Amino acid sequence: MAGYGPTPIEFWFDFASPYAYLAAQTIEETGARLGRRIHWRPFLIGVAFKTTGMAPLNQVPLRGDYARHDVARLARRLGVPYREPVAQAQLSLPTSRAFYWLERVAPALAPAFARAALDAIFGAGADLSRPEGVAAVVAQVGGDAAVVSAALADPAVKEALRAATDEALARGVFGSPFMIVDGEPFWGSDRLPLLEEWVRSGGW
Amino acid sequence: MAGYGPTPIEFWFDFASPYAYLAAQTIEETGARLGRRIHWRPFLIGVAFKTTGMAPLNQVPLRGDYARHDVARLARRLGVPYREPVAQAQLSLPTSRAFYWLERVAPALAPAFARAALDAIFGAGADLSRPEGVAAVVAQVGGDAAVVSAALADPAVKEALRAATDEALARGVFGSPFMIVDGEPFWGSDRLPLLEEWVRSGGW
Numbered sequence: 001m002a003g004y005g006p007t008p009i010e011f012w013f014d015f016a017s018p019y020a021y022l023a024a025q026t027i028e029e030t031g032a033r034l035g036r037r038i039h040w041r042p043f044l045i046g047v048a049f050k051t052t053g054m055a056p057l058n059q060v061p062l063r064g065d066y067a068r069h070d071v072a073r074l075a076r077r078l079g080v081p082y083r084e085p086v087a088q089a090q091l092s093l094p095t096s097r098a099f100y101w102l103e104r105v106a107p108a109l110a111p112a113f114a115r116a117a118l119d120a121i122f123g124a125g126a127d128l129s130r131p132e133g134v135a136a137v138v139a140q141v142g143g144d145a146a147v148v149s150a151a152l153a154d155p156a157v158k159e160a161l162r163a164a165t166d167e168a169l170a171r172g173v174f175g176s177p178f179m180i181v182d183g184e185p186f187w188g189s190d191r192l193p194l195l196e197e198w199v200r201s202g203g204w
Numbered sequence: 205m206a207g208y209g210p211t212p213i214e215f216w217f218d219f220a221s222p223y224a225y226l227a228a229q230t231i232e233e234t235g236a237r238l239g240r241r242i243h244w245r246p247f248l249i250g251v252a253f254k255t256t257g258m259a260p261l262n263q264v265p266l267r268g269d270y271a272r273h274d275v276a277r278l279a280r281r282l283g284v285p286y287r288e289p290v291a292q293a294q295l296s297l298p299t300s301r302a303f304y305w306l307e308r309v310a311p312a313l314a315p316a317f318a319r320a321a322l323d324a325i326f327g328a329g330a331d332l333s334r335p336e337g338v339a340a341v342v343a344q345v346g347g348d349a350a351v352v353s354a355a356l357a358d359p360a361v362k363e364a365l366r367a368a369t370d371e372a373l374a375r376g377v378f379g380s381p382f383m384i385v386d387g388e389p390f391w392g393s394d395r396l397p398l399l400e401e402w403v404r405s406g407g408w
Binding site for chain 2: 048052055060065066069070073076077169172173174175187188190191194203
């Protein structure tokens with residue numbers, strides 16, 4: 001998005017990422033404190049995994065157990081609910097497509113949709129692998145739920161997600177969430193305080 | 205180590221880990237603020253990698269580039285020097301053995317050795333894959349450098365490192381650094397503030 005003023009904070013994430021859910025709870029407040037807009041950029045991290053050889057957290061022995069424990073305690077710390085996601089491997093594609101469809105037809109709704117979708121997945125246990133699940137969240141943020149199924153099959157929407165995923169990889173984004181501000185990369189929800197310090201101090 | 209008072213903060217790390225070097229800069233201060241002793245526990249993370257399928261940071265595409273950038277900026281933030289380690293893949297074994305030897309013969313020197321060894325590796329670019337390199341650090345902290353070569357070949361010392369590495373894996377330690385306090389695990393140098401908050405608040 002073109003515009004004057006400071007560059008936004010790019011917020012790259014996969015909708016199936018519990019750490020993206022955690023970051024989404026506070027990132028808009030971080031942006032507001034810094035006078036920076038948040039540019040929500042969902043992508044398909046599975047494509048990055050093919051490049052890095054990394055694997056979904058919950059498929060890595062020991063690290064998967066740690067991540068489950070860690071996400072649950074960080075959710076308690078934030079005072080938000082946390083559930084294991086339903087149909088985790090299948091939800092990113094339709095949810096991301098719905099985001100990029102909204103970004104085309106009703107751009108003001110897209111960030112609200114992203115936040116609401118993460119809350120539905122990880123807070124309420126909704127099944128966003130199903131078009132009806134996605135449509136319910138679209139309706140919740142004021143979008144046209146009746147056309148969601150058609151939108152998810154729209155070639156231009158599919159292409160927008162493909163392009164975002166390609167861009168993520170080209171920018172060096174290999175994890176979720178992954179923030180970039182003024183060209184500086186920060187991987188992980190626990191790096192938001194450091195990102196804030198970086199912007200305020202002008203970097204180290 | 206038996207004793208009264210609060211349980212220590214276990215500080216598990218591999219001597220080849222740049223994030224362990226970063227954590228080592230401040231962890232004793234964290235412990236002092238919390239009234240907790242730091243129990244330095246070097247181990248061989250390569251053994252954990254065999255279980256998790258994870259790989260050394262610098263061998264993972266994209267993530268390796270990020271880690272190099274990240275470590276360098278975090279070192280600048282702390283105001284400490286940072287160099288790419290010499291003979292990174294070969295330094296953990298002799299350095300860890302020297303630590304466990306000191307822990308047997310002069311336990312008060314072992315933590316000082318660990319900190320000085322990490323500073324030598326990542327701050328000064330010393331080659332700690334060589335017994336002479338290790339001996340120089342032993343001498344620096346007041347140990348008997350003349351017997352280091354013999355100590356590194358001592359079966360009891362080798363066994364102490366093997367046991368520590370087995371214990372790390374049994375405790376679920378899969379990365380470096382990895383802190384455990386009152387049974388609560390924290391992975392990564394960037395989690396020290398969260399560990400401190402956890403101990404102060406009694407957890408979430």
